[in-house]
Amino acid sequence: MPIISYIEAVTRAIREEMERDENVFVLGEDVGKRGGVFRATNGLYEQFGEERVIDTPLAESAIAGVGIGAAMYGLRPIAEMQFADFIMPAVNQIISEAAKIRYRSNNDWQCPITIRAPYGGGVHGALYHSQSVEAIFANVPGLKIVMPSTPYDVKGLLKAAIRSNDPVLFFEHKRAYRLIKGEVPDEDYTLPIGKADVKREGDDITVITYGLCVHFAMQAAENLAKQGYQAHILDLRTVYPLDKEAIIEAARKTGKVLLVTEDNKEGSIISEVSAIIAEHCMFDLDAPIKRLAGPDVPAMPYAPTMEKYFMVNPDKVEAAMKELAEF
Amino acid sequence: MTKLRHHQLGLSDEDVLQMFKTMVLARMIDERMWLLNRAGKIPFVISCQGQEAAQVGAAMALNKDKDYVLPYYRDMGVVLHFGMTTQELMLSGFAKAEDPNSGGRQMPGHFGKSKNRIVTGSSPVTTQVPHAVGFGLAAKMKKEDWVAFTTFGEGSSNQGDFHEGINFASVHDLPCIFMCENNKYAISVPLEKQLNCENVSDRAVGYGIHGETVDGNDPLAVYEAISKARKRAIEGGGPSLIETVSYRLTPHSSDDDDSVYRAKEEVEAAKKIDSIITFGSYLKEVGLLSDKTEEELRTNLRKEIDEATDYAEKAGYAEPESALKYVYGEE
Numbered sequence: 318m319p320i321i322s323y324i325e326a327v328t329r330a331i332r333e334e335m336e337r338d339e340n341v342f343v344l345g346e347d348v349g350k351r352g353g354v355f356r357a358t359n360g361l362y363e364q365f366g367e368e369r370v371i372d373t374p375l376a377e378s379a380i381a382g383v384g385i386g387a388a389m390y391g392l393r394p395i396a397e398m399q400f401a402d403f404i405m406p407a408v409n410q411i412i413s414e415a416a417k418i419r420y421r422s423n424n425d426w427q428c429p430i431t432i433r434a435p436y437g438g439g440v441h442g443a444l445y446h447s448q449s450v451e452a453i454f455a456n457v458p459g460l461k462i463v464m465p466s467t468p469y470d471v472k473g474l475l476k477a478a479i480r481s482n483d484p485v486l487f488f489e490h491k492r493a494y495r496l497i498k499g500e501v502p503d504e505d506y507t508l509p510i511g512k513a514d515v516k517r518e519g520d521d522i523t524v525i526t527y528g529l530c531v532h533f534a535m536q537a538a539e540n541l542a543k544q545g546y547q548a549h550i551l552d553l554r555t556v557y558p559l560d561k562e563a564i565i566e567a568a569r570k571t572g573k574v575l576l577v578t579e580d581n582k583e584g585s586i587i588s589e590v591s592a593i594i595a596e597h598c599m600f601d602l603d604a605p606i607k608r609l610a611g612p613d614v615p616a617m618p619y620a621p622t623m624e625k626y627f628m629v630n631p632d633k634v635e636a637a638m639k640e641l642a643e644f
Numbered sequence: 645m646t647k648l649r650h651h652q653l654g655l656s657d658e659d660v661l662q663m664f665k666t667m668v669l670a671r672m673i674d675e676r677m678w679l680l681n682r683a684g685k686i687p688f689v690i691s692c693q694g695q696e697a698a699q700v701g702a703a704m705a706l707n708k709d710k711d712y713v714l715p716y717y718r719d720m721g722v723v724l725h726f727g728m729t730t731q732e733l734m735l736s737g738f739a740k741a742e743d744p745n746s747g748g749r750q751m752p753g754h755f756g757k758s759k760n761r762i763v764t765g766s767s768p769v770t771t772q773v774p775h776a777v778g779f780g781l782a783a784k785m786k787k788e789d790w791v792a793f794t795t796f797g798e799g800s801s802n803q804g805d806f807h808e809g810i811n812f813a814s815v816h817d818l819p820c821i822f823m824c825e826n827n828k829y830a831i832s833v834p835l836e837k838q839l840n841c842e843n844v845s846d847r848a849v850g851y852g853i854h855g856e857t858v859d860g861n862d863p864l865a866v867y868e869a870i871s872k873a874r875k876r877a878i879e880g881g882g883p884s885l886i887e888t889v890s891y892r893l894t895p896h897s898s899d900d901d902d903s904v905y906r907a908k909e910e911v912e913a914a915k916k917i918d919s920i921i922t923f924g925s926y927l928k929e930v931g932l933l934s935d936k937t938e939e940e941l942r943t944n945l946r947k948e949i950d951e952a953t954d955y956a957e958k959a960g961y962a963e964p965e966s967a968l969k970y971v972y973g974e975e
């Protein structure tokens with residue numbers, strides 16, 4: 318199986334879906350000739366032309382809103398937000414419109430839009446090019462939020478998002494784009510949205526996380542294995558709605574649970590995961606639920622000292638895992 | 645002999661009678677809704693009164709078998725012309741399960757019916773403008789000859805979505821018609837506190853598109869402006885911003901008291917140039933309508949509204965647990 322990067326998996330998923338269905342098109346800032354500021358849409362403009370790879374005016378509410386209109390008509394737009402941080406001007410369109418179109422029309426209309434955005438820190442992006450924004454959308458029924466960790470998952474889940482008849486927010490970790498590589502079949506395949514995935518089997522502690530932090534946990538788990546502890550790692554993949562069954566099963570498996578996100582801690586995705594475990598696994602736990610996350614400050618600062626302090630990394634994950642294993 | 649105005653516009657005598665009928669029907673349904681509200685039978689009304697000429701004049705300039713409309717909450721005249729029935733509007737007023745707009749999920753005025761290409765709307769104002777642009781984009785991509793028509797109030801023309809949407813449509817030459825129904829107030833706030841240019845349509849210059857202000861009490865003037873806008877759009881000439889100026893004859897909604905922010909005399913003066921009266925007079929002058937035929941028309945419409953009200957009042961509500969349905973498609 319060919320080994321490709323995380324961002325190449327994004328491009329391939331889009332290209333294959335555009336080849337498969339002429340209703341699929343891309344719109345966003347600099348997505349055309351430039352191929353995206355991260356090059357996620359590289360080559361698509363040349364292959365499909367400016368009609369299907371649309372450089373829009375610099376206005377996020379219109380990128381989302383025009384996409385929503387086209388989706389209601391029956392097209393399958395893939396709207397790119399240049400950075401997840403800049404999705405904010407489009408929040409009204411996403412929460413008031415996309416999320417509610419099916420429900421408010423009593424199933425008479427639907428909105429099959431995919432909104433992609435690079436998120437995440439550790440790239441010297443400072444406050445406004447580093448944020449995790451998923452928690453804002455994660456109590457909005459009607460939306461689905463996918464945050465894949467591997468190139469394999471990216472391709473399968475992005476294709477599923479594009480084919481979904483509901484709006485999907487697809488957050489890609491920008492540091493994973495070129496850092497993470499993996500095997501991706503050339504063939505067409507989709508992965509189910511809403512299903513978590515066990516990335517490592519183990520009996521001593523459970524780590525539940527998503528996105529780039531999955532890789533931090535995997536690395537930490539290898540070190541911990543040398544010290545005699547085997548970690549079970551569950552990758553949420555879809556952070557809304559959550560795969561409750563998989564979360565409960567993973568928590569029960571070891572009775573010791575570490576939850577990791579690089580987002581701010583309070584009110585984050587892992588807060589909800591923690592509540593699910595507390596509700597269902599009270600008598601299966603051998604230690605208090607442990608959370609590792611960014612501090613509750615507005616966002617990640619620029620200077621390397623402060624950025625490193627904010628950002629989750631393999632060492633921090635390993636330390637938290639060890640502490641839990643020894644509890 | 646000089647040609648009659650409506651003939652000059654290519655409208656037949658039947659067309660203008662139909663126009664008048666839809667205007668009167670919208671007005672009479674709206675009046676009934678207020679009675680039902682004041683009688684405690686329906687929780688909320690938001691009115692078309694004063695804007696029927698703009699709505700029906702515009703809707704008749706569209707192709708109701710092809711075009712997509714994205715109306716705002718006052719557009720009863722638009723949706724009636726596009727095939728929403730009196731009974732369906734009443735079902736929506738009573739929030740009953742059979743309401744095609746939302747099955748009783750949304751307040752009245754939140755129109756939507758895919759079969760008739762009436763696109764579902766929400767409460768936050770102006771969000772429908774970018775949606776209309778998305779429909780226009782679809783028409784262009786699919787090389788189809790229809791337009792997307794959307795409306796909003798003058799206060800709502802200050803929202804970012806108005807500017808972002810129209811600019812996008814202009815840059816991509818999309819077949820969209822943006823119609824601002826300027827009724828001089830946004831709840832209590834008068835026009836002069838909303839914008840500092842003379843007309844909402846002046847803003848068209850900033851987007852490089854056609855802008856025009858017409859008398860919103862004259863359905864023929866609106867018909868003409870929208871017909872031309874539609875022709876331009878279909879021929880690749882891009883979007884237009886048409887402003888119809890009229891007056892909101894009712895309080896903002898059934899929950900508003902307008903006496904605290906505007907004078908009775910102002911409302912009374914507006915009622916004298918109410919389009920239902922002035923367009924009725926035109927039809928009488930040209931011999932298409934008489935007091936007698938108008939009364940017959942009203943009697944028939946009253947009967948239709950009575951029956952619709954009865955039906956809607958007796959119809960069932962949605963099952964409580966049905967509130968859980970249709971969050972996602974693949975359930």
Ligand SMILES: Cc1ncc(C[n+]2csc(CCOP(=O)(O)OP(=O)(O)O)c2C)c(N)n1
Binds near residue numbers: 769800831
């Ligand atoms: C984004 C948003 N802000 C505020 C409101 C509350 N609101 C509803 S209608 C309205 C006034 C709208 O005035 P205008 O656009 O002139 O339309 P009109 O009601 O006069 O037809 C306001 C403030 C809303 N629905 N949406």
Ligand SMILES: [Mg+2]
Binds near residue numbers: 797825829
């Ligand atoms: Mg107004």
